[in-house]
Amino acid sequence: MAAVEVEHLRVSRGGRLVLPDVSLTVEHGTVTGLLGPSGSGKTTLLRAIVGVQVVEGGRVTVLGAPAGSPPLRARVGYVTQAPSVYVDLTVRENLAYFARVVGAPAERIDRALDVVGLRAFAHRVVRTLSGGELSRCSLATALLGEPELLVLDEPTVGLDPVLRRDLWRTFRALAAGGATLLVSSHVMEEAERCDRLLLLREGAVLADETPASLRARTGCERLDDAFLALVEA
Amino acid sequence: MSRRITVATALRVLLQLRRDPRTLALVFLVPPMLVALFRYVFDGQPATFDRVGGPMVGIFPFTSMFVVTSIAMLRERTTGTLERLMSLPLAKLDLLLGYGLAFAAVAAAQASITAGVAFGLLGLDVRGDVSVVLLLAVGNAVLGMSLGLFVSAFARTEFQAVQFLPAFVFPQLLLCGLLVPRDRMESVLDAVSYALPLTWAYDGLAHAVAGGGGFTIARDALIVVGVTALALALGATTLRRRTP
Numbered sequence: 229m230a231a232v233e234v235e236h237l238r239v240s241r242g243g244r245l246v247l248p249d250v251s252l253t254v255e256h257g258t259v260t261g262l263l264g265p266s267g268s269g270k271t272t273l274l275r276a277i278v279g280v281q282v283v284e285g286g287r288v289t290v291l292g293a294p295a296g297s298p299p300l301r302a303r304v305g306y307v308t309q310a311p312s313v314y315v316d317l318t319v320r321e322n323l324a325y326f327a328r329v330v331g332a333p334a335e336r337i338d339r340a341l342d343v344v345g346l347r348a349f350a351h352r353v354v355r356t357l358s359g360g361e362l363s364r365c366s367l368a369t370a371l372l373g374e375p376e377l378l379v380l381d382e383p384t385v386g387l388d389p390v391l392r393r394d395l396w397r398t399f400r401a402l403a404a405g406g407a408t409l410l411v412s413s414h415v416m417e418e419a420e421r422c423d424r425l426l427l428l429r430e431g432a433v434l435a436d437e438t439p440a441s442l443r444a445r446t447g448c449e450r451l452d453d454a455f456l457a458l459v460e461a
Numbered sequence: 462m463s464r465r466i467t468v469a470t471a472l473r474v475l476l477q478l479r480r481d482p483r484t485l486a487l488v489f490l491v492p493p494m495l496v497a498l499f500r501y502v503f504d505g506q507p508a509t510f511d512r513v514g515g516p517m518v519g520i521f522p523f524t525s526m527f528v529v530t531s532i533a534m535l536r537e538r539t540t541g542t543l544e545r546l547m548s549l550p551l552a553k554l555d556l557l558l559g560y561g562l563a564f565a566a567v568a569a570a571q572a573s574i575t576a577g578v579a580f581g582l583l584g585l586d587v588r589g590d591v592s593v594v595l596l597l598a599v600g601n602a603v604l605g606m607s608l609g610l611f612v613s614a615f616a617r618t619e620f621q622a623v624q625f626l627p628a629f630v631f632p633q634l635l636l637c638g639l640l641v642p643r644d645r646m647e648s649v650l651d652a653v654s655y656a657l658p659l660t661w662a663y664d665g666l667a668h669a670v671a672g673g674g675g676f677t678i679a680r681d682a683l684i685v686v687g688v689t690a691l692a693l694a695l696g697a698t699t700l701r702r703r704t705p
Binding site: 241242278279280281282296298301302304306308310311312313314315316317321325326328329330331353369373 | 465466469470472473476477480481540541542544545546547548549550551702703704705
């Protein structure tokens, strides 16, 4: 069974039908990129998979259980696009609190800090961090529980190329360790680093394949062009 | 629910307050200053000061915690931390009790400082047991917290949340009997006052300050606890795992 199975998902937000009828799967131990123009429904789809989105119809099964069901709360990590940490606490205080909530041992705090490269910022109050540091702090809190499925909404926005490369290495390492990652992005060069790509436009899945097959199908060498070819078709 | 998460949440809330020393200073210093102001405004009427001043010690925690909680919970909602917590293995009760524990501790300190100033320095006459007054003050703080938590669901911005103080708290202050005894109020207002939680909070305090009335105090405290439980239950329904 796949890590994520979405069948005929239908979601409206604010009176607008964002996802009319989406079906897709995400395989275990892979890094899957969710790509699409802004407003295409990426965040709504991720929210439905995490189980924080009110859905109108369809079925979302995550790690064999209905999305959002209580046993999954310890097994799925979710990082929202807007960093959701306490800005009046230090980085370490934030991690210490979330570690207590997910029941993670204290050693994982340092490990999570190392993964996102924030060890030197541990004692900084979050409010004083830059945008990139802030989003890494938010990511670190999601790593504490060592989730089997990690859902990341635009985790590399506002990061410089070095950090972006390092984070993608981290994602690959987590997947190599058996975790499943679903990462949304609108940077096509990041698509290159994914095992599989899901292309979303206006709530419809345009592509669900590997970067290589997407290239072959569209006849475009650059994924950017392949993406444009599909989106503007 | 889990004791580990509840305690961690209480400590986290206290840590956030500690990072905001100006708010703490206001919470701890404004009430005794107002009691002092009251004392000198009613310089010629010591009986009025004695009647109103004592219960005021136990009313301040109610208003402070109402405002602090409604803003704090609104921030949890608007910054996305509530959504994150709701996607984690945290029971709603863990969050509610965590907030309750933290603010009860702050209220205990606030009421002690105010009581120390009022009964010690300003010569406020209290015939009853001061520890009962303090205990009721902490109970009122948790009542204010639970109401603040509930109404925070109806505010989108901090401007709106602050307006809930005049909207929800001021009418209760006017009608609870603190300023004018309820039996001297218009009968309609008197009838309305029965339905307001602060009326019972004040009634218990007034008896505790005057001494005696053990049964009445227990009844009033029970009503306050009941309303608190009701407000927390209503508040829990506004903490949604799934949002539109």
